[in-house]
Amino acid sequence: MTLAPLTPDLSTSLVDVRGLVKEFRLPRVALRSGRPSVKAVDGIEFGIGESETYGLVGESGSGKSTVARLLVGLTTPTAGQIQVRGQDITRLRGSTLRVHRRNVQMVFQDPYSSFDPTATLADSIAEPLRTHTSMSKQAQVARVSELLGLVGLDPGYRDRFPNQLSGGQLQRAAIARALAVEPRLIVLDEPVSALDVSTQAQVINLLEDLQKKLSISYLFIAHDLSVVEHVSDRIGVMYLGQLVESGPTEAIYERPAHPYTSGLLDSIPVPDPHAQRERRALKIRGDVPPMALRPSGCSFRTRCPFAMDVCADEEPQPFVTTEAVTVRCHLHFHGPRLLGRSVRTLLSPPTVGAPDVVSAE
Known part of the structure; x- marks a missing residue:
């Protein structure tokens, strides 16, 4: 086990995020906190490999969507690097930035607000082709039909308007639009949270099939941890702009090393009522504080x-376990000195109750 801070080896990744920071200036009315700005993203680091899905989880207000916007170039970082295939995209401008935007596409949470209601699906899906390629109109029509078929929609849907499709169908169309220019990475920002459960499963299965067929990578952002577990190879847990735990999905779900991760996992209901009553769960108190009031x-x-x-x-400081999980928690250095063990080892049976405070050494 490694006690000293350790930066993970990101050299073999498709995407390398190093020391990423994004600060936002506070409006004058909010300056009573004494802080002129807040860090929505505070020095995070992670990598996404070829044909890999990296899941990013956390409660609302943790900074997940800001990370998504930084990766696709919709906002500029305050500090740090975002490397895609070794190229730092934070320094790109003009035509080179346009090339990057072709390689990294995004699917938004609400499909209805991400489409122009006055444009047909054909017009919306062909827009990336008009921007990034020199395809003829005839070739664009053929490509749109191909893309609709690829995501399980009838090519005849190309002449429909967004309000003529269900939420699941329109999200499939959003995926088709993201695939139009053959990106290497697709950022999926809560792509199924606005859909019903059965439709969620269909879209998730579609994304997995497309990944196998096209060898693309995903950054999958969600608050539903059961969905993230199903689709992700590795995950990162965010809280108030920081990655508090990251690593292989199985290790984090089976043996969470941070109290926040354990609390999020324990909030997922168990179908068996008896098992739900007997489980040793860690309950998180209160709500996420505003970024401006970070403790x-x-x-x-x-x-x-x-x-x-x-x-x-x-x-x-970061602690790296033998399972390649990086966790930021004092419990691994002080008090019980977990030294990489799961935080669940501190939980007592339900009849006794979990401790409120652990004494420091």
Whole structure:
């Protein structure tokens, strides 16, 4: 086990995110906090491999969508690097930035708000082709029909308007539009949260089939941890702009090393009522505080049942476990000194109750 801070080896990734920071200036009315700006993304690092899905999870307000917008170039980072195939896209301008936008496409949460209601599907799906290629109109029509078939829609839908499709059908069309210029990475920002459960399963299966067929990579952003577990090779857990835990999906879901991760997982209901009553769950207190009121030291300490004195004074350093999970939590260095073990080892049976505080050494 490694006790010293360790930066993961991202050299073999399709996408390398290093020390990424995004600050937003606060409006004058919010300056009573004494902070002129807030960090919506605060020094995060992760990589996405070829044909891999990286899941990004966390509650609303954790900074997930800001990361998505940074990757596709819709907003500019304050600091750090985003490398796609070794090229730092944060320095791109003009025509070179346009090439990057062809390689990285995005699917938004609400398909109805991401389509022009006055344009047919053919016009919307062909827009990337008109922007990034020199295809003739005839070739564009053929490509649109091909793309609709690829996502399981009848090519005849190309002449329909968005309000003539269901949410699931329109999200399939959004995926077709993202695939139009053959990107290497698709950023999926809550792509199924606006859909009913049966439609969610259909869209997830479609995304997995497309990944196998086209060898594309995904950044999959969601708050539904059961969906993320199903689709992701590795995941990152965000809280107030920071990655508090990241690593292989199986290791994190089976043996969470951070109290926040464990609390999120334990909030997923168990179908068996008896098992639900008997489970040793960690409950997270309260809600995510505003970015402008981020606590000192460990940002999660105000909601953590294991908070120690050191948590208020120092930011936790990264600890890398033997399963290649990187976790930022003082519990691995102080108090019980977990040293990479799962935080669930601190939970007591339900009849006893979990401790509110763990004493520091």
